[in-house]
Amino acid sequence: MSVAAHAEEPGVLLRRALCAFVAAxxxxxxxxxxxxxxxxxxxxxxxCCAGNLYDIFGPGGFVQWSIAESSTWSSVPxxxxxxxxxxxxxxxxxxTTRAVFFAYILGLALLLLGWRTRLAAFVAWLxxxxxxxxxxxxxxxxxxxxxxxxxxxxxxxxxxxxSLDRLAGRTRGGPSPAARLAIRVLQLHLCIAYFCSxxxxxxxxxxxxxxxxxxxxxxxxxxxxxxxxxxxxxxxxMLLGWATITLEIGYPIYVWSRRTRRAWVLGTVCLHLGIAVxxxxxxxxxxxxxxxxxxxxxxPTPAVVPQSLSPPEIS
Amino acid sequence: xxTRHAVWTALAAGHLTLIALWGSGFDPASDSAPAGKLLAVYxxxxxxxxxxxxxxxxxxxxxxxxxxxxxxxxFTWSETLAQGRTHEANVRLWEVxxxxxxxxxxxxxxxxxxxxxxxxxxxxxxxxxxVRLEWHQVPTMSGYRTGQxxxxxxxxxxxxxxxxxxxxxxxxxxxx
Numbered sequence: 001m002s003v004a005a006h007a008e009e010p011g012v013l014l015r016r017a018l019c020a021f022v023a024a025x026x027x028x029x030x031x032x033x034x035x036x037x038x039x040x041x042x043x044x045x046x047x048c049c050a051g052n053l054y055d056i057f058g059p060g061g062f063v064q065w066s067i068a069e070s071s072t073w074s075s076v077p078x079x080x081x082x083x084x085x086x087x088x089x090x091x092x093x094x095x096t097t098r099a100v101f102f103a104y105i106l107g108l109a110l111l112l113l114g115w116r117t118r119l120a121a122f123v124a125w126l127x128x129x130x131x132x133x134x135x136x137x138x139x140x141x142x143x144x145x146x147x148x149x150x151x152x153x154x155x156x157x158x159x160x161x162x163s164l165d166r167l168a169g170r171t172r173g174g175p176s177p178a179a180r181l182a183i184r185v186l187q188l189h190l191c192i193a194y195f196c197s198x199x200x201x202x203x204x205x206x207x208x209x210x211x212x213x214x215x216x217x218x219x220x221x222x223x224x225x226x227x228x229x230x231x232x233x234x235x236x237x238m239l240l241g242w243a244t245i246t247l248e249i250g251y252p253i254y255v256w257s258r259r260t261r262r263a264w265v266l267g268t269v270c271l272h273l274g275i276a277v278x279x280x281x282x283x284x285x286x287x288x289x290x291x292x293x294x295x296x297x298x299x300p301t302p303a304v305v306p307q308s309l310s311p312p313e314i315s
Numbered sequence: 316x317x318t319r320h321a322v323w324t325a326l327a328a329g330h331l332t333l334i335a336l337w338g339s340g341f342d343p344a345s346d347s348a349p350a351g352k353l354l355a356v357y358x359x360x361x362x363x364x365x366x367x368x369x370x371x372x373x374x375x376x377x378x379x380x381x382x383x384x385x386x387x388x389x390f391t392w393s394e395t396l397a398q399g400r401t402h403e404a405n406v407r408l409w410e411v412x413x414x415x416x417x418x419x420x421x422x423x424x425x426x427x428x429x430x431x432x433x434x435x436x437x438x439x440x441x442x443x444x445x446v447r448l449e450w451h452q453v454p455t456m457s458g459y460r461t462g463q464x465x466x467x468x469x470x471x472x473x474x475x476x477x478x479x480x481x482x483x484x485x486x487x488x489x490x491x
Contacts, residue, residue, distance in 0.1 A: 022324050023316045049407065051400035055433075056407050062396065062433045063411060067425055073364070075356045129360070137414040137426065138407035141369055148362025177320050185327050189334060196338035197367040204372025211455055215374040218453040218465060221397070221409040222377075231459040280402055 026180035026300040028160030028173065032114075034186070034294035035158040038149050039112035041286045042124070045142065046105055048283070053101055057135040059083070059093035068136040076126065078133035103127045111153065114163020117171075121153035142284040145291065148189070156182035175302030186295040191252035194268070198248025207245055210237030222279040247271055255296055265296045334363045377451040378470065380412040382434045384441040396430065415448055422448055422471040431475035447472040 055061050057079065069078040083096040091099060107124030110116060128150055132139050152158075157178045159165040166173050206212040214237050217227040230237050247267050254260040269289050276285035316324070336343050337358065344355035344364070358364030383393045396412050397405040411430070417423040427446045434444050448470040454463035 019316050022327075023320055045403060048401040048403035052404040052408075055399065056404065060433060060436060062408065062430045063426060064429045064432075067429055073355060073359045076360065135407070137411045140406065140410050144362055144365045146362075147359075148365075151361045177316070178323070181320070181323060181327060185331065188331050192331065192335045192338050193365075193367045196335075197369060197371060199339075200366075200368045200371035206373040207371070212370060212374045214456050215376075215453050216370060219374070219377040220379065220451055221406070228459065231456040234456045237456070281406065283403055283406075 022181050022184055023177040024180050025175035025177055025302055026183055027175050027302045028157055028179045029162075030183050030186075030294050030298040030300050031156055031158045031179055032161035032163065033298045034149075034156075034290065035114065035117070035153060036112060036162060037290045037294065038146075038153070038287070039108050041283065041290055042128075042146055042150075043105065043108045043112065044286075045146075045283045046101070046108065050101070053097060054094065056138050057101070057131050058097045061135070063135075063137045065134050068134055072133050072136045076129035076133060078130055080134065082130060100127050100130055104131065114159045114165050117159035117163060117165050118154070121150060121158070125150035125154055140284070142281075142287050145284070145287045149287065149291070152182070152185070156185075158182075180300070183295065183300050186291060187255070190291055190295055191255065194248040194251035198245050198251070201241075202245050202249065207241040208238070210234055210239075210241050213237035213240045213244075216279060222281070224278055224280050227278075244271060261296055265292050268292055330361065330363060333358065334365075337364050338367050340366060376453070377409075378413050378416050379449050379451055379467065380415060380430070381447045381449070382431070383445040383447065384434065384438055385443050385445075386440045387442045394434065412448075416470070422473075424473060427471075427473050428475060431473075435475070435477050441477070443474060443476040445472055445474050 049056055059065060059079070065078060065080045069080060072078075079093070079097055079100060082100055083091070083093045086096050086099065103123055104127035107120050107122075107127060110120035111124055125147075128143075128146060132143055132147065157171070157176060159171045160173045160176065160179065163171070165171045201207040201212070204212075206215070214227075214230055214234075216222055217225075217230065217237075247264070251264065251268065254264040269292055272285040272288045272292075276282045333343060333354065344351050344358055346354075380396050381393055382395070383391060385391045397408040399405040399408055411426070415423050415426050415430075427448075431444045431446050435441055449467040450470050451465060451467055453465045
């Protein structure tokens with residue numbers, strides 16, 4: 001068999017494509033955008049909760065620690081564990097809550113700057129977990145995505161661009177296969193999430209007949225405007241329901257084509273902006289937009305591919 | 316591809332497989348074998364354990380909570396749970412009120428008692444508190460066109476009184 005014929009074999013082509021998919025060097029810029037915008041969103045979110053820190057997470061909060069911490073699945077210790085740990089230093093439960101929350105803010109601030117990024121990500125991830133455990137009943141969608149994002153920050157090469165670590169020479173910088181793999185994980189995570197969410201919605205009748213849109217716009221905890229006029233134009237919520245299902249189920253298909261990617265991601269960003277404006281879920285929408293922009297809208301094509309990092313050879 | 320990168324790729328594939336399994340409603344951590352226990356630890360730590368079922372397959376009704384406080388002179392006033400300083404804080408407190416739904420027959424009285432105790436702690440003059448849980452029912456669009464309007468219906472209510480000499484509330488009477 002000739003060399004040319006061997007190269008045409010489907011198995012070899014597939015393997016080469018898979019290698020390029022996960023290992024072709026990518027610019028670290030998308031991951032830097034992810035790190036910076038994530039930190040900004042989580043800092044804003046934390047500051048919004050600071051005024052009710054004790055109500056939500058504190059020892060005298062609406063849900064006692066013993067109830068919250070026995071209800072969660074997480075194996076990370078909650079604030080009661082930190083209280084026991086810090087008691088010898090004279091910190092009571094309220095002071096420990098403040099200390100852990102301050103450590104969370106500090107971790108996010110350092111993550112934003114990219115200074116000792118890995119350590120900062122670890123502090124932010126650990127303290128976010130502890131706050132989630134002790135505030136278990138106040139946790140919602142944004143916290144699950146924040147949890148996943150901070151876990152990724154522990155592992156991804158997020159400080160290879162736009163960071164103080166890069167300026168100090170503590171990271172190598174430049175395009176890398178690790179950056180490509182990290183971007184693929186973000187992209188595939190989004191594809192799975194939207195597809196599952198879309199299929200779940202499509203399983204019931206209310207997203208098809210528009211009732212889900214109507215009901216969500218009239219819940220007292222979500223409603224931002226009086227939208228009762230929608231009852232006179234039922235085709236509009238029905239159209240919005242169809243659009244939501246189409247965007248979500250179509251996401252893992254249309255984001256991979258160059259021709260449809262930008263339109264599809266922008267459509268999804270508009271979906272989240274709609275959720276923010278009409279349902280008041282600003283933080284959830286913001287973190288989803290961060291994921292979408294970093295994963296699909298920031299170009300990962302390296303300006304110059306170092307010779308040592310050229311597309312991988314296969315044996 | 317280097318061996319190191321191949322290992323990371325395999326780990327990433329495993330992580331994404333878990334996300335897909337949890338996202339599709341299959342729980343690989345439900346197995347009591349060591350692997351299942353390990354996944355039950357890994358899922359929450361990594362954020363992979365999520366079903367992504369936001370507002371699906373339908374948007375459920377809102378469960379509102381009202382605290383009706385009474386002092387020793389018989390003066391009564393009411394408060395809600397969501398009196399946070401920001402909208403974001405209120406979103407979290409609404410999550411707490413939603414969690415007070417236990418089952419169709421019974422509310423989560425442990426959570427109601429905890430919130431009642433917190434309210435009594437914030438109001439030293441109050442001697443008792445009634446926690447009222449109500450569903451906010453929104454009619455369908457066709458129902459709305461025929462004149463139906465959103466309304467509240469009682470789900471459950473419990474009375475809690477301050478235990479003598481203690482700061483925490485104690486359940487005095489509960490009824491649905």
